[in-house]
Amino acid sequence: MMEKNHILSILVENESGVLARVAGLFSARGFNIDGISVAGTLEKDESKMIISTYGDEQILEQITKQLNRLINVIKVQELTDDESVMRQTILVKVNADDSTKNEIFRIKEIFEARIVDVSRNAYVLEFSGSAKKMEAFIELIRPIGIKDIVKTGTIAITRSKK
Amino acid sequence: MIKENKKQLMTGSKILIESLLREGVDTIFGYPGGAVLNIYDELFNYRDKLNHILVRHEQGAAHAADGYARATGKVGVVLVTSGPGATNTITGIATAYMDSVPMVIITGQVPTSLIGNDAFQEADTVGITRPCTKHNYLVKDVGDLARIVKEAFYIASTGRPGPVLIDIPKDISSNVAEFDYPESIEMRSYNPTYFGHHVQILKVVDELLKAEKPMFYIGGGVISSNAANELKEIAEMLDLPIVSTLMGLGGFPSEHALFFGMLGMHGTYAANTGISNADFIVAVGSRFDDRVTGKVDEFGRKAKFAHIDIDPSSIGKNVKIDIPVVGDVKSVLNSMLEILSLKSKEIESTQYKRMKWLEELNMYKYEHPLSYKMTDVIKPQFVVEKIYELTDGEAIIATEVGQNQMWAAQFYKFKNPRSLLTSGGLGTMGYGFPAAIGAQVAFPNRTVFDIAGDGSIQMNIQELATAVQYNLPVKIAIINNNFLGMIRQWQELFYEKRYSFSKLNINPDFVKLAESYGAVGLRANKPEQVEDVLKTALSIKKPVVMDFVVAQEEGVYPMVAPGYPITGMLLV
Numbered sequence: 001m002m003e004k005n006h007i008l009s010i011l012v013e014n015e016s017g018v019l020a021r022v023a024g025l026f027s028a029r030g031f032n033i034d035g036i037s038v039a040g041t042l043e044k045d046e047s048k049m050i051i052s053t054y055g056d057e058q059i060l061e062q063i064t065k066q067l068n069r070l071i072n073v074i075k076v077q078e079l080t081d082d083e084s085v086m087r088q089t090i091l092v093k094v095n096a097d098d099s100t101k102n103e104i105f106r107i108k109e110i111f112e113a114r115i116v117d118v119s120r121n122a123y124v125l126e127f128s129g130s131a132k133k134m135e136a137f138i139e140l141i142r143p144i145g146i147k148d149i150v151k152t153g154t155i156a157i158t159r160s161k162k
Numbered sequence: 163m164i165k166e167n168k169k170q171l172m173t174g175s176k177i178l179i180e181s182l183l184r185e186g187v188d189t190i191f192g193y194p195g196g197a198v199l200n201i202y203d204e205l206f207n208y209r210d211k212l213n214h215i216l217v218r219h220e221q222g223a224a225h226a227a228d229g230y231a232r233a234t235g236k237v238g239v240v241l242v243t244s245g246p247g248a249t250n251t252i253t254g255i256a257t258a259y260m261d262s263v264p265m266v267i268i269t270g271q272v273p274t275s276l277i278g279n280d281a282f283q284e285a286d287t288v289g290i291t292r293p294c295t296k297h298n299y300l301v302k303d304v305g306d307l308a309r310i311v312k313e314a315f316y317i318a319s320t321g322r323p324g325p326v327l328i329d330i331p332k333d334i335s336s337n338v339a340e341f342d343y344p345e346s347i348e349m350r351s352y353n354p355t356y357f358g359h360h361v362q363i364l365k366v367v368d369e370l371l372k373a374e375k376p377m378f379y380i381g382g383g384v385i386s387s388n389a390a391n392e393l394k395e396i397a398e399m400l401d402l403p404i405v406s407t408l409m410g411l412g413g414f415p416s417e418h419a420l421f422f423g424m425l426g427m428h429g430t431y432a433a434n435t436g437i438s439n440a441d442f443i444v445a446v447g448s449r450f451d452d453r454v455t456g457k458v459d460e461f462g463r464k465a466k467f468a469h470i471d472i473d474p475s476s477i478g479k480n481v482k483i484d485i486p487v488v489g490d491v492k493s494v495l496n497s498m499l500e501i502l503s504l505k506s507k508e509i510e511s512t513q514y515k516r517m518k519w520l521e522e523l524n525m526y527k528y529e530h531p532l533s534y535k536m537t538d539v540i541k542p543q544f545v546v547e548k549i550y551e552l553t554d555g556e557a558i559i560a561t562e563v564g565q566n567q568m569w570a571a572q573f574y575k576f577k578n579p580r581s582l583l584t585s586g587g588l589g590t591m592g593y594g595f596p597a598a599i600g601a602q603v604a605f606p607n608r609t610v611f612d613i614a615g616d617g618s619i620q621m622n623i624q625e626l627a628t629a630v631q632y633n634l635p636v637k638i639a640i641i642n643n644n645f646l647g648m649i650r651q652w653q654e655l656f657y658e659k660r661y662s663f664s665k666l667n668i669n670p671d672f673v674k675l676a677e678s679y680g681a682v683g684l685r686a687n688k689p690e691q692v693e694d695v696l697k698t699a700l701s702i703k704k705p706v707v708m709d710f711v712v713a714q715e716e717g718v719y720p721m722v723a724p725g726y727p728i729t730g731m732l733l734v
Contacts, residue, residue, distance in 0.1 A: 013351060017300075021292060028293050058478070065475035071297040071317060074351040 003056045005034070007086060007156050010049040010067060011075040014040060018072045022049060025070065031055065031063050035088075035153030046074070050155050079156045086156040089128040090137070091116070095145035096123040107140050122147055169340035174304040174330065175204035177341050178268070179212065181311035184343050187239050189213040189230065189603055191223040195243020196283060197270025200335035205241075215603055215632060218624040220247050222596040224254020224267065225622070229583045229597025231263050233558055234604045235388065237318050240267040245283030248329075249290065253590055255325045256294040260587025261409060262386055264323035266314050267295075271331040274302065287329045296324030304337040312344045321354030322473040323386055354472060358489030363497045365485045366444060366468045370400060371508050373442035373466075375519045378402055379425065379454075382409030382586070383447015383471060383491045390414065390579040392495035393446070399502060400509060401516040403523050405433040407448050408571050409586040416575035417555070422523055423532070426454040427722045428568045431530035434720070434728040436523045437462055445469040447491040450480040451587070456728035470494045530720070530733055532572050539713040540689050542566070542641045546573035548692050549611060549639060552700060557609040558583065560598035562618030563591045565647035568718040570613040592621025595638060599625055602634040609637065609700065616642040616669050626679040629705040637699050638707045640672055643714045651717045655732075676707035685709040 012018045019038060026033050035052035053063060060078065067076045079086070096104055096118075104123055108115060111133070117124035127137050131154060138149075172180065178201060182190070192214055194202045205214060217223040220242045227238030238258075242251055248269040258265045272281040288300045297317050299310045307330070314326040370376050384393055390413050397404055397420050404414045405425045414421055423430030425437055437443060443465045448454070455461035458480055468485035469477045477486045487494055502509065534543040546569050549557070555575050560583040561567040567584055576582055583601060585593040598612040612619075619640050629636050641647075649664040673683030682704050686695040692710065699706040720731035 017288065017292070020289065024292055062475065062479060069473070069475055071349070071352050 003054060006053050006055070006060050007079045007084070007154055008051045008053060008063070008067075009077045009079050009156060010051060010073060011041070012047050012049060013072040013074060014045050014047045015072055018047065019049070021070050021072060022051075022067065025066055026053070026063075029062070029066060031059065037153035037155050050153060052154050079158060084156045084158045086130055086154050087128050088131055088134050088152055088154050089126065090134060090149065090151045091124055091126055092138070092141055092149045093122050093124050093147040094141055095121065095147060097121055100144045103144055107137070111137050113137070169342055171338045172341040173200070173204065173338050174301075174307055174335040175201045177304065177307050177339065178311065178330070178335070179204055179208050180341060181308050181343055182239065183208075183211060185237070185311070185315045187212065187237070189215065190239040190241050191215045191217055191226040191230070191600065192241030193217055193220050193223055193243070193247060195247045195270060197244035197272060197332045198241060198247075198335070200332060201241065201268075201270070201330070213603070214241075215599075215628065217596070217628050219622065220250035221254050221592065222599070222622050222625045222628065224251040224265075225257065225590075225593050225596035226600035226603070226625075227265055228254060228258045228263050228593075229560060229600030230604050231258075231265055231600075232583050232597070233580050233601035235386075235580065236264075237315055238263070238265040238600065240265065242267070243270045243283065244272055244287065245285045247283075248287040249285055252290065252294065253592075255291055255327065257585050257588045257590045257593055258325040259294045259296065261585065262323050262382060263325065264318040265325040266318050267325060267327040269327060269329050270335070271300070271329045273333040274331045275333070277331065287327070291327050294325075295327045298327040298329065300329045301331065301334050304334050304339040307334065307339070308341060308343050312347055313349065316347050316349070317352065321352075355474075355488050356472070356490040356493050358470065358487040358494040358497060360497065362485055362487045363494060364501060366470075366487060367498055367501045367505070369442050369466060369468065369485065370402070370444070371505065371512055374515050375440045376402060376442040376444070377437055377440040378404045378444050378446055379407070379437060379448055380404060380410040380413050380446045381407040381448025384410055384413035385579045387447065387472070387491040388579070389447070389492035389495050392492055392499060396495055396498060396502070399499075400512065401520060403436065403520060405429070405437055407451070407454050407586070408584060410448060411571055412576035412579045412581045415577050417577070420520075422527060424571055426451075426728060427456065427724070428572065428718050428720065429722075429728065430527070430532060430572075431720055431731060431733065432523055432526035434722070434731060435526045438464070438727075438729045439522070440465045442466050442468070445471070446495075447471060449476045452480075455480065456722050456726055456730075460727040460729075533734055534716070536689065537713065538689065540686060540692060540710055542569050542643070542710070542712045542716055543573050544689060545639060545641060545692055545710050545712070546570055546613060548696055549613070550574045552693070552696050553609050553611070557581065557611050558598070558601045558605065560584065560594040560601065560610065560612045562594040562612070562614045563589045564615050564618060564649075565651065565718050566613050566615040566618065566641045568648075569641070572718075574613075591618040595619060595622050595636070596625050598636045598638075599629055599634055602629075602636050603632070606634075612636060612638045614638055614640045615647060616640055616644060616666060616672075617646045620670075623675070626676065626681055626705060626707070630680040633703075634705060635703050636705050638705070640707065640709050641712050642669070642672070642709050643712050643716070644669060645714060647716075648718070654717070655721070656723070672707050672709040676705075681705040681707055683707045683709070685711065687711050
C-alpha cells in the first residue's frame with residue numbers, strides 16, 4: 001500500500017489534557033505527527049486539531065479508529081488536497097543589507113509575502129501558502145541568509161461544494 | 163421569598179459515596195492514605211452499606227477489583243491514596259485495560275493549591291494513567307464530582323469495557339456542593355455501537371451457510387457481552403466448530419462436542435490445524451493477538467474472515483477482514499439467530515458438509531490430544547486435572563502467568579463464562595491471587611482457586627493477610643518447580659538451555675508461610691498425595707495454600723515458536 005501524507009481534522013472537547021491524549025496516542029502506537037495546529041473554534045467547549053501524519057491507508061484507518069476511541073474526540077475527518085484549502089504560515093528573519101534588499105523585495109512581490117518587521121540589518125517576512133509554495137519560498141530565501149525561522153503546522157478547511 | 167427546594171449541601175467525600183451507592187456499588191477494595199483520609203472518614207459512616215476490603219498492597223486492590231468485575235460482570239471499584247498509592251495500582255489498571263475489564267479507580271490527590279509543586283505524595287496520576295485507562299478525570303470542582311462519577315461508571319461499563327480513573331484532590335473531598343445525582347447521561351463524543359449493521363450480518367449468515375469449513379474463533383468479547391447462550395444456540399443450530407482464545411474460555415462449554423480447544427501458541431493441535439484448514443473464520447469478540455495468530459500472514463490462510471467486535475479499532479488491525487461487523491457480540495448473535503430462524507431448509511442442506519468437517523476436526527483431536535506422561539513425580543497437568551475433577555468444572559479459577567496459566571487453560575474444562583480469571587493481554591504475574599480474593603468476596607459460597615506458580619505467587623503473597631482477615635476461603639494451588647517455568651522452557655528451547663537467572667534457588671516454605679498468616683498450608687510430594695491434599699483443602703473453610711512439588715523439567719505443549727505459523731507445533 002502507498003505511504004503518503006494525510007491531513008486529519010479532529011474536533012475535540014476543549015478540556016485540559018486533550019492534546020496530551022491525542023499526542024500520547026500517536027506516540028504510543030508508533031504513528032507520526034509531522035505537524036500539528038490546535039485552537040479553539042467558535043464554540044467555547046470545542047477545539048480543532050489539524051494533524052499532518054504519514055502512512056498507508058491501513059495506518060490511516062487505525063489512526064482514525066484509535067482517535068475515535070478517545071472519549072474527548074468528537075469527530076475525525078481526513079482532508080484531501082482536492083477538497084480542501086490548506087495553508088501553512090511562516091515567519092522568517094533574513095539578513096537584509098544593501099546587497100540583499102532588492103532580492104528580498106523581489107521574492108516578497110512574487111510570493112505576496114509581507115515584511116512585518118524591519119531593523120538595520122534584518123527583515124522579518126511573513127508568508128502564508130500551501131506546503132509546496134512554502135518549500136519554494138524557503139528555497140529562494142535560503143541563499144540570502146536565514147537568521148531564524150518559525151513555521152506553523154498545516155491548517156486546513158474543506159472547500160464548499162460547487 | 164425563601165428559596166424553595168434547596169438541595170442538601172454535602173462534602174465531596176459524601177457526594178462520592180452517595181454516588182457510588184447510586185451506581186449499585188456494594189464492595190470497594192482499598193487502602194487508606196493521607197490524600198483520601200476525608201473519604202475514609204466518611205466511609206466509616208457507611209460501613210454497614212458499603213463493604214470495604216482492606217488489602218495489603220494497592221496492586222492487590224486493583225487486581226481484586228478486577229477479579230470481582232470479571233466474575234460478576236459488575237464494575238469493580240478501587241480506592242487508594244495519591245502518589246505511591248496511585249502508582250501501585252498501575253499494573254492492575256493496565257491489566258484491566260488490556261483485558262477490557264470494567265473498573266472505576268478512585269485516587270486521592272494533593273490539594274488543588276499544591277498540584278504541580280512536587281508536594282508530598284504527589285504524582286501526576288492522570289498523566290501516568292492516560293495510556294492505560296479508557297478515560298480519566300481530575301476533579302477540579304466539587305460541583306462536578308457527581309456527574310464525573312456517573313460518567314465514569316457509564317464509560318467503564320459500556321462499549322468495550324475498561325478502567326476509568328477519578329483523581330480527587332484532598333480539598334475537593336472536603337469542599338461542599340449541592341448533591342444532585344444525574345438521572346441520565348448524554349455524552350456527545352461517546353456513543354458505542356451496539357447493533358450490528360443488518361446487511362453485514364446477513365453476509366455473515368450467507369457465508370456461514372455457503373462455507374464448507376466454517377469456524378468460530380471466540381474471545382473475551384463473548385464473555386463481557388454475556389453472549390454464551392446465544393453462541394451455544396448458533397453453534398448447535400449450525401453444527402459449527404468453536405475454538406477459543408485464552409480470554410474466551412468458558413464462553414463455550416469445553417466438554418461440548420463442538421469445542422476444539424484453545425488456539426494459538428499453546429493451543430490444541432485440533433484448534434490450530436483446524437483453523438488453518440477452515441474456509442470461513444468468524445472472529446467473535448476476539449482481536450487476532452500475536453499469541454493467537456502466530457505468523458500473522460499465514461493465519462487462516464485458506465479462509466475468508468468475518469469479525470464481530472464492539473470496538474471498530476480491533477477490526478482490521480492485524481488481519482484484513484472481508485466482512486466487518488461493528489456491534490455488541492450478544493446483539494449481533496441475536497440478529498443472526500433471527501435470520502437463521504427463517505432458513506431451516508438452507509441449514510438442513512449444510513448437514514452433510516458439516517458432518518464431514520467435524521469428522522476432519524475430530525480426527526485432529528484424536529491424533530494429538532492434550533496429554534502428558536505420569537511418572538513418580540507430580541506432573542503439573544495432573545494437579546490441574548484433579549482440581550477439575552474434584553470441582554466438576556464449576557469452580558472459579560484464577561491463574562497467575564506462565565506455565566501455570568497455560569496448564570490451567572488446557573486442562574481445566576471450563577463449563578461457564580466468568581469462571582476463568584486470567585491476565586491474558588498484559589500477562590501480569592501476581593494477578594491471580596488478589597483476583598481470586600475479589601471473586602471470593604463476590605461469591606462467598608463458591609469454590610475459588612488460584613492456580614499459581616512458585617514465582618508468581620510471591621508477587622502478591624501479602625494478600626494472604628487480606629484473605630485471612632475477611633475469612634475468604636481461596637484455594638491456592640502452587641505448581642512448585644523452583645523455577646520461573648515458562649522462562650526456563652523458552653531458555654531450553656531457544657537459548658541452548660542457558661538458564662539465565664530463572665531458577666528460584668530460595669523459596670519460602672509455603673506451608674509455614676501460610677501458617678504464619680493464619681491460613682492453612684498443605685504439601686504434596688508424590689502423585690498419590692495430590693487428591694488427598696485437594697480434598698482436604700476443599701473441606702476447609704479457610705484460605706489454603708497447597709504446595710505441589712512438581713517435575714521441574716515439564717514443559718507446556720503443544721508450543722508454537724514465536725513468529726512461526728501456528729501449524730508448526732512442537733508436540734509433546
